Amino acid sequence: MPSVESSNNSIAVDAPSEHDTHRANAPIVKLCPHSTGVSCGSCRLNELCLPIALNEGEMEQLDNIVERNRPLKKGDHLYRQHDGFKSIFAVRSGSFKSYVLSSSGAGRVTGFYLPGEIIGMDGIADRTHANSAIALEHASICEIPFNQLESLSLKLPVLQHNFFSIMGAEITKDQKVHTILSSYSAEQRIASFLLGISSRYARVGLSPTRFHLPMTRGDIGEYLGLTVETVSRLLTALQKRDLIEVDNREIALVDKDRLKEIVGADDL
Amino acid sequence: MPSVESSNNSIAVDAPSEHDTHRANAPIVKLCPHSTGVSCGSCRLNELCLPIALNEGEMEQLDNIVERNRPLKKGDHLYRQHDGFKSIFAVRSGSFKSYVLSSSGAGRVTGFYLPGEIIGMDGIADRTHANSAIALEHASICEIPFNQLESLSLKLPVLQHNFFSIMGAEITKDQKVHTILSSYSAEQRIASFLLGISSRYARVGLSPTRFHLPMTRGDIGEYLGLTVETVSRLLTALQKRDLIEVDNREIALVDKDRLKEIVGADDL
DNA sequence: CGTAGTGTTGAATTGAATCAAGTGTCGTGG
């Protein structure tokens, strides 16, 4: 059984029980990021996830409905387009992409999901997933059955508030992407994408200037509405101008300020 | 009373004494769609809006927090980018567009909102509106203060459920737009746009085959990531092929099936 | 009834796609 080695950007490589090892009952043994035995209270992402600002008792109630499933391998599906919707998922480690397959062959990537982010909200409205979601690398998730989340949200105002905020953030993010796709040049899209990934890694405590891209150039292209060739060319071009360094999927943002200039200002 | 006409962000600016100026007293008289005296119970859109499946008592509680403001004129702002977020709004009549102004001049349209639809969710996440919203024509709205909606949602499970669904639908819709912008040709975008407007009008009981576009070609272009010229050309081209009829902003969908073929299948 | 905004149409230009031909990298099984 693989430990962690295959997962490059491994995030919580250890996660020594953040604040106090609390949780009387919970016999937390393994703290491997892919472990299934972690509780929300001991998860180092709990300040970025659904449990923000929950007190101990509330967090325990949330814990009770969260299912910590076996890790997924690269290429495993979390759910598929048209599947019945049952749960949303918090990414604990690894990463995912969501995509739709257009009847006319080629699929299009609709999103990437990194640790601390919530995936699966595309099924809430009509109880059927509008996308498929697939692991880009070895990954682990927390499954939160939606019906139970709704019930618990009625009892815990903070939880309801958090989930409204999380959905609101998804809406705001999607609208920003709309702007990017409808008005940015290929170069602006790539610069914006890199900056976005950077700040999402920063959010979970990873380096905002050196990171590993879990997705292929093709995935990036589909997401940004560009071809693989264009993505490749532009990464090379940005490197030649000393804005970034590219070593396969290892990226270093050398000159963030100039990247932001390319994007043109008020980007994330 | 005078002040408002200069357009600008009127609405909430005055808002007669917060909640219950109406209610209890409210002698619902006019049923004109622009009237402010309508209650959710008597609104012809209530089966498409927040109150779906609420019983009478519940609907009355919702009614109590809804503020029915004076109508807006074409060009009036409902809210502006960076405004503090206070409420979401249900469009009762007329239509709106939301947009952002890129620092580099040109704004980009992020959405259109027709009767029965909810606008303003872009402010939920960080309590600041990410977009501006402006009336495209004479319009009236129901303002729903978000804090009160949250409180009431804790008491009314159906209301909480409805609002989760509405936000989920917004997410799903935005992701579909993502696919359109990242992979459709200009022609496919226009066809998809027309079909989308068509079914949104159908939803509120209007003709899905003959309708009036409340937005300019420029708005459509910004929304779809195309130029005015391209929008104009393609509408003309679709007309020449007898797929649609165009008379300025009056549109007739003559051959919906072939329009769907253009889009390529599984579109809305 | 004039003018500013909206819409149309044509010709020239161009950014990104497509087509094509590679090289590089990784995981698997022999």
Added chain:
DNA sequence: CCACGACACTTGATTCAATTCAACACTACG
């Protein structure tokens, strides 16, 4: 542990869809 095959990525030449530039027509409303 190496070799093989499948993907992933890069780079160049060419094409094309949509933009840009430009000029003009419509219409609507103060």
